[in-house]
Amino acid sequence: xxxxxxxxxxxxxxLTLLVIASGVLVxxxxxxxxxxxxxxxxxxxxxxLFVLLEAEFLAFVQVLIxxxxxxxxxxxxxxxxxxxxxxxxxxxxxWAGPALxxxxxxxxxxxxxxxxxxxLPAPGSEGQxxxxxxxxxxxxxxxxxxxxxxxxxxxxxxxxxxxxxMVGAIAVAASRAPSASAE
Amino acid sequence: xxxxxxxxxxxxxxxxxxIGIFGVLTRRNAIAxxxxxxxxxxxxxxxxxxxxxxMGSVQAQAFTLFIIALAACEAAVGLAIVLxxxxxxxxxxxxxxxxxxx
Numbered sequence: 509x510x511x512x513x514x515x516x517x518x519x520x521x522x523l524t525l526l527v528i529a530s531g532v533l534v535x536x537x538x539x540x541x542x543x544x545x546x547x548x549x550x551x552x553x554x555x556x557l558f559v560l561l562e563a564e565f566l567a568f569v570q571v572l573i574x575x576x577x578x579x580x581x582x583x584x585x586x587x588x589x590x591x592x593x594x595x596x597x598x599x600x601x602x603w604a605g606p607a608l609x610x611x612x613x614x615x616x617x618x619x620x621x622x623x624x625x626x627x628l629p630a631p632g633s634e635g636q637x638x639x640x641x642x643x644x645x646x647x648x649x650x651x652x653x654x655x656x657x658x659x660x661x662x663x664x665x666x667x668x669x670x671x672x673x674m675v676g677a678i679a680v681a682a683s684r685a686p687s688a689s690a691e
Numbered sequence: 692x693x694x695x696x697x698x699x700x701x702x703x704x705x706x707x708x709x710i711g712i713f714g715v716l717t718r719r720n721a722i723a724x725x726x727x728x729x730x731x732x733x734x735x736x737x738x739x740x741x742x743x744x745x746m747g748s749v750q751a752q753a754f755t756l757f758i759i760a761l762a763a764c765e766a767a768v769g770l771a772i773v774l775x776x777x778x779x780x781x782x783x784x785x786x787x788x789x790x791x792x793x
Contacts, residue, residue: 520696524703531707534726535714547726550707554733557700561744566755570736573759578729578766585722585770589777606716610709617705625698629745643747654749655756662753666760673764681771683778 520560527553544582551575562645700741708734719784721776725769732762 530549537543551574558567655663707730714727736758743751777783780790 516696520699524699527703528706528710531710531730534730535710535717535723540720540723543723543726547729550730551733554707554737557703557737558740561700561740563740563744563752563755566736566740566752566759569756569759573763574729574733578763581766581770582722582726585773588774589722589783592777592781592783601717601719603717606713609716610713613712614706614709617709618702621698621701621705625694625701628694628697643745646743646747646749646752650749651752651756654753659750659753662757666757669764670760673767677767677771680768681774 516560519556523553523556523560526550527557540586541583544579544586547582548575548579551579565648565651697741697745700737704734704737704741707731707737719786721773721783721785721788722770724785725766725773729762729766732758732765 527550530546530553533546534543534550537546551570555567555570555575558564558570711727711730711734714730715724718724718727736755739751739755739758742748743755773783776788776790780788782788
């Protein structure tokens, strides 16, 4: 990764601004549909950051599953409940407390990161007694090997979870037939 | 990958996490809360990928895949519950969801 190049930092800052700005839009827009579309922008921005981090497969999965599947699901849910959104909405919750809390959380996290950053291994810096050679990016065959050898149990469990989720979601969301509800 | 960009990406991820927490605390619509939770999950996934790149770890990417898979599961079940609630309780506002209240 040629990250000393100015192009890298320009892309990094553009993606950062995109992610943060549309993230704020997601939690502040009162129109839910627009909030969902901003979430799509956030997800695309994070996918771009994955590409910057040389995790191309994850970026692909992110776009395919998050933007392709989850966002579609959310938009469908918003449209299916659209009539209820028109119902008199309750008083919006006060923003002061949560804003204070989340800002404080961010300040704490940022301070921690800034304080601990020198302790991070700096890959590619030969000054550190050669302890940490610059790790190369993870390749897709490596990832596949890992998933079917070391991580085979979580991999299978995720498959089981998928089946349970599909059955459960259909069972919960399926509309009852009139005869079934009369029992 | 300089340590400067690592710090930058970690800050982005913690900002995303804080925004998500803010959304969960302020939103009253169940679907909007789900959107904020997706933000939080994405912040966690970004952190995994950053540290995985830093350490050259394969398992970090594998667990990011698991995070994305579980986020999909969570969205499917959550939206199914929201649809069922909107049908039976006629509401999407979390304050009015009191079917289980004794």
